[in-house]
Amino acid sequence: MFRDAVLVAAKDLRVEARSRVATNQVLPFALLVLVLFAFALGTDRGTLSAAAGGLFWLAVLFSAMLAIQRSFGIEAADDARDALRLSGLDAGGIFLGKAGAIVVQLLLLEVVLGAGIVVLYDVQLHAPLLLIGSTVLATAGLAAAGVAYGMVAAGLRVRETLLPLLVLPALAPLLLAAARVADAALGGTPGLAAPWVRLLAVFTTVYVAFGVVAFGALLEES
Amino acid sequence: MDLVVRLRAVVSLLGRFPALAGVDLDVAPGEVLVVGGPNGAGKTTLLRACAGLVALSSGEATVLGHDLRRDRRAVREEIGLLGHATYLYDDLTVEENLRFAARAAGAGVADAKAALDRLGLGGRLRHVAANRLSAGQRRRVAIAAVAARRPRLWLLDEPHAGLDAGGRDLLDALVVEAAGEGATVLLASHELDRASTLAGRTVTIAGGLIADGLLRAELRPAPAASSAAPSPGQAATGTAPEPLRVP
């Protein structure tokens, strides 16, 4: 399973490196979202910097939608399921591989977005270990849930509209927890973050396990 | 001798439409079987069913020793399907696509290289991205991807379509070679003339059923010189008339 996961992740990342969709489209989109938040909330520096943690994760969430759609879009235009099933790869391996590739892409995105909120929203980054650790953890959970639901929507004609409807409510607790950790870290009160980090750990573990188990069933039908 | 493919009264539904309406088929190891038939007869569905891609509503089906109604995953690992879609990654080069296909199937990078060369893709083309190839070239890459997996059962759906003369010759040589190495080949084609030169046997599928010997002979375009009526010898080389079965 892990060998297959590495194979799939490497393939997905190689496709990304060639097509540069994440860098040319998703990244600018994420930065645009940050700017739009400023338009929506008003440029009162206090408001933006207080909300920076949540806005960061919201931007990541929206960008993740695009990344997930793309991840399944590259698998043979109309029928992602056929291509993946015919490959002979282990279902759990495909899940981990795709999720892994998305984690890498999102992490790179988050570095840039982090710089974005420092610049645009005038925040200071404290507690780097907490920030980095929680970000990696949350991103893994995000990718796991996203790829699992992405497979549910894959190959269906209504997939572009169905995926957000399925994934975003499921990600609500992740958003909540990640934003609170970010708030705590940025606000200089890292101690408050502990229960939220635990929640992130639970969420991520649950969804990674769920994805590995359920992916087989999802690939399988018809 | 264990049959590579054994189907009995197989019914397969595409939504409400019965693409396969009760198919009986036996394929022996090492055989090259050509499946002919008009458009919409069920050739593609038959191949996809043997590939383990399609759910069967009723009937018994065994491919390479695996029960198609229970363990389709295991079947997929051992077959190579050349379908209408090419299943290539647009942004990767020919060589990268083939290496991925080979390694995903558990074959080695060397197999990918060998397949590349075999299909005449070994030169400059190796480093071209898949979306910059012509349709015929993409087809060749798709064939190479099947070859690189070294499958025990080859399922080829209209493989000659879109290939130039050189490509068709290469494909034929590949099929003969694979059969020689003990693999089994199931080939669906409109071009029965060309295909049947490869085949040990031909069957015809129509209306989701394997049709009887008479029908098969009629669907083959009559060669100009010989008579149109099937000779007794011809009927005897094909499958026995398959009875219509109710699922």
Next chain:
Amino acid sequence: MPTRNGVTSALGAAAIVLLALTAVLALVVSPAEVNQGDSVRLLYLHVPTAWLALYLSFGVTSLASALYLWPRTRSRFWDMLAGASAEIGVLFLGLTLAVGSIWGRPTWGVWWTWDPRLTSTAVLFVLYLGYLAVRGVPGDQAVTSKRAAVVALAAFVDVPIIHQSVEWWRGQHQAASVLDDSRLLDPQITGTMATTLVVAVVAFTVLYAWLLAHRMRVFDLEHRAGQEDLTAALAERRAEAAELGSAARATP
């Protein structure tokens, strides 16, 4: 073709009786509550629908989905049960949120509050809307049923996480205003009120069963209609082959 049969008629009759009883108890017999006055009577609608939707319906959907996915117990029955229960659940959850909102207005002065229970309920509502969306996708029914079952299980797994996270979230803003006053959320329930509540819950459970029975009958009839189509389609398909055969035999 009507979906009524002996079972549904019995359930229906029982439901009507119990609901009438509930109405009488709720509106007339039971007293007004200490803090909220008469608006507490809305609770007799709100609590049963909440119980019905959150625990009964979605619990049944999750269980049925699991049974459907498990190869040994796979059967169309579980799929129908999961779908029917989810539809009823979404209906009642919507009702729960609406009634809760109506109750909240005179009591708290606002239509909505980010109370942990309300918020997790809202998220759950959307999750199940997603489930119904997957079921409603046109295409191969076997495909959508399986995917929907997976989504149902994912939702089930997600619920405790959602609930816990929202609890913590709102817990950090304790005593922000009278809106968080737990006296209002958990009113004093005395003798007659408790009885009324129990009757109400029973009545709605019977109502659920009645709706479920009807909905599953409809599913079944749809399926049977589809099967008839199938037999006809199979016959047509084979006729194709026979036609070709006789055409072939006809030509010299």
